[in-house]
Amino acid sequence: MGYVAVKGGTEAIEASLKRLTYERLRGREVIEIKTIQSTMRGLIDQVMSEASLYEPNLAALAIKQAEGSMEEAVFLLRAHRSTLPRLYYSQTVETDRMFVERRISASFKDIPGGQLLGATSDYTHRLLDFQLIHETKEAIEQWLTDYEQERSPKLPSKNLIYFSKVVDYLREEGLFTEHEVDNTPPDDITKKSLEFPASRSERLQTLTRGQTGAVTSLGYASLRGYGQVHPTVGEVRVGMVPIYVAPPNETTEDQENDYYIGEVKITEVESFVPVTKNYNQQENDLEFEIGYGICFGQNETKAIAMSILDQCLEHPEASFPTHDEEFVLLHIDSVESTGFISHLKLPHYVTFQSKLDSVRGVKQEVRKNAK
Amino acid sequence: MIDVVHDMQAVFRKLLHSMSRPGEVSTLKSTIAHTDRWSCHEATYLTILTLFDAEVSFHIVSNKQKKNLEKQIAEYTLARNAPIDEADFVIVLQGTKEQTILEAMGTCKIGNLLDPQHAATWIVENERIVQEGNLILSGPGIQQQTTIQLDISDSIIQARNERIKEFPLGIDMILTDAKSQVLCIPRTTTIVLKGGTQ
Numbered sequence: 001m002g003y004v005a006v007k008g009g010t011e012a013i014e015a016s017l018k019r020l021t022y023e024r025l026r027g028r029e030v031i032e033i034k035t036i037q038s039t040m041r042g043l044i045d046q047v048m049s050e051a052s053l054y055e056p057n058l059a060a061l062a063i064k065q066a067e068g069s070m071e072e073a074v075f076l077l078r079a080h081r082s083t084l085p086r087l088y089y090s091q092t093v094e095t096d097r098m099f100v101e102r103r104i105s106a107s108f109k110d111i112p113g114g115q116l117l118g119a120t121s122d123y124t125h126r127l128l129d130f131q132l133i134h135e136t137k138e139a140i141e142q143w144l145t146d147y148e149q150e151r152s153p154k155l156p157s158k159n160l161i162y163f164s165k166v167v168d169y170l171r172e173e174g175l176f177t178e179h180e181v182d183n184t185p186p187d188d189i190t191k192k193s194l195e196f197p198a199s200r201s202e203r204l205q206t207l208t209r210g211q212t213g214a215v216t217s218l219g220y221a222s223l224r225g226y227g228q229v230h231p232t233v234g235e236v237r238v239g240m241v242p243i244y245v246a247p248p249n250e251t252t253e254d255q256e257n258d259y260y261i262g263e264v265k266i267t268e269v270e271s272f273v274p275v276t277k278n279y280n281q282q283e284n285d286l287e288f289e290i291g292y293g294i295c296f297g298q299n300e301t302k303a304i305a306m307s308i309l310d311q312c313l314e315h316p317e318a319s320f321p322t323h324d325e326e327f328v329l330l331h332i333d334s335v336e337s338t339g340f341i342s343h344l345k346l347p348h349y350v351t352f353q354s355k356l357d358s359v360r361g362v363k364q365e366v367r368k369n370a371k
Numbered sequence: 372m373i374d375v376v377h378d379m380q381a382v383f384r385k386l387l388h389s390m391s392r393p394g395e396v397s398t399l400k401s402t403i404a405h406t407d408r409w410s411c412h413e414a415t416y417l418t419i420l421t422l423f424d425a426e427v428s429f430h431i432v433s434n435k436q437k438k439n440l441e442k443q444i445a446e447y448t449l450a451r452n453a454p455i456d457e458a459d460f461v462i463v464l465q466g467t468k469e470q471t472i473l474e475a476m477g478t479c480k481i482g483n484l485l486d487p488q489h490a491a492t493w494i495v496e497n498e499r500i501v502q503e504g505n506l507i508l509s510g511p512g513i514q515q516q517t518t519i520q521l522d523i524s525d526s527i528i529q530a531r532n533e534r535i536k537e538f539p540l541g542i543d544m545i546l547t548d549a550k551s552q553v554l555c556i557p558r559t560t561t562i563v564l565k566g567g568t569q
């Protein structure tokens with residue numbers, strides 16, 4: 001590649017950095033990390049998910065430093081992530097142990113445990129609320145007190161019930177093929193760069209840290225006809241899952257010894273996709289398969305789009321770009337795509353000169369021949 | 372006690388500097404006096420604490436008893452002890468016989484053409500590292516050439532030269548001494564013995 005190190009410009013660069021700080025400060029307002037954390041839930045969840053580092057504090061800091069620029073915040077957090085020592089691997093998280101805050105199914109009206117709407121903007125009118133311009137702390141307090149009172153004083157019973165997965169009911173009916181649990185350790189895309197064909201674990205990792213917009217548009221494209229997957233959302237669940245690590249330097253595999261190190265909020269989606277399977281050459285059988293989507297924080301659109309793409313990539317035989325893993329996986333990463341696009345701003349003086357030379361040469365040739 | 376975050380960052384900066392300027396000596400010091408006993412040089416264990424985590428494996432080359440140190444490194448850094456042909460880091464304690472080192476040098480990882488980074492990094496203890504001496508270094512990061520003096524024998528240097536022949540394959544070395552000095556010789560550096568050939 002025709003890159004040449006360009007020297008000089010140090011002072012101009014320093015001045016530019018100063019100007020950047022000036023732009024951040026000139027409004028003379030301080031935004032507290034705490035404020036970002038408690039009011040910008042969606043932004044924080046998105047940054048954590050795309051950076052693949054679950055740390056709401058640092059995500060808020062990244063947002064502050066990046067002045068709210070998504071790609072910059074994700075880049076900052078990803079860069080920080082790469083400096084951290086890797087000490088433990090968590091134990092497998094069983095998502096049916098999730099502390100569910102929201103759980104809906106678009107496939108069945110009556111699911112055992114019921115539909116739990118939780119916090120979502122799905123049912124809002126999307127009208128700008130001008131009253132928020134003059135929101136006060138007192139008003140917030142008042143609202144919260146009212147809300148707490150209104151909420152029935154019934155404390156949750158001590159016997160927590162876990163919501164079983166919607167897909168389990170279909171499994172019981174034999175509408176899903178039972179798959180054996182695949183316990184091969186996942187390939188880690190942060191340690192080994194992608195090679196094709198990618199394993200499913202690599203695909204899922206790439207999709208879950210994909211840029212929300214990119215994952216959504218490719219999922220949408222597939223849905224609209226540039227793909228063969230049109231799913232029904234079996235289940236969307238949002239909630240906290242506990243994370244455990246095994247004590248290091250110990251060989252026992254007793255789960256009792258595991259340490260609880262905290263919980264993370266995730267969105268998990270299981271989409272049902274009807275597929276035709278032919279078992280004996282002639283007989284075509286209709287069955288369901290699952291598209292799986294998961295991401296840090298609450299980001300349902302991304303998780304659903306991921307579940308579509310997961311199912312697309314399971315069927316590479318279809319001749320659509322959304323079924324092509326190189327096309328999908330290599331283009332949805334935020335740092336990679338924004339990085340490559342913005343590298344175009346770097347000096348390309350030499351490469352461009354050579355292009356210019358060849359164009360001039362051709363033109364000269366044409367002129368000579370015309371004479 | 373070691374101030375894990377700040378000491379290790381300072382050590383990392385110095386290692387990085389020495390690695391990019393082969394032949395330049397840096398002195399590693401932890402800011403807080405340590406109480407734990409380590410059966411290796413201070414510079415060695417500071418380097419170990421800085422570079423190791425659960426992702427890497429190490430192998431100690433020594434003729435003496437090394438079980439305790441292996442256990443200590445694993446407990447402090449969560450790094451895994453591994454056979455010489457798998458280890459990401461090879462640690463040579465001071466006083467190790469030449470023959471033992473040569474054998475390890477012959478079997479350690481040097482990466483492959485697709486993944487040259489899968490090569491071993493050697494941490495080699497010396498009694499004393501001296502800037503200026505009988506080894507002439509040249510290559511990236513060195514203006515013209517620089518000379519150093521080490522305790523390790525010429526045949527080990529020759530064995531090292533043998534392993535780095537096929538760039539980008541090869542091994543990188545971090546040399547430590549009893550006075551907490553470090554000096555790095557990456558695989559890109561050419562070592563010539565004064566008054567001799569490579």
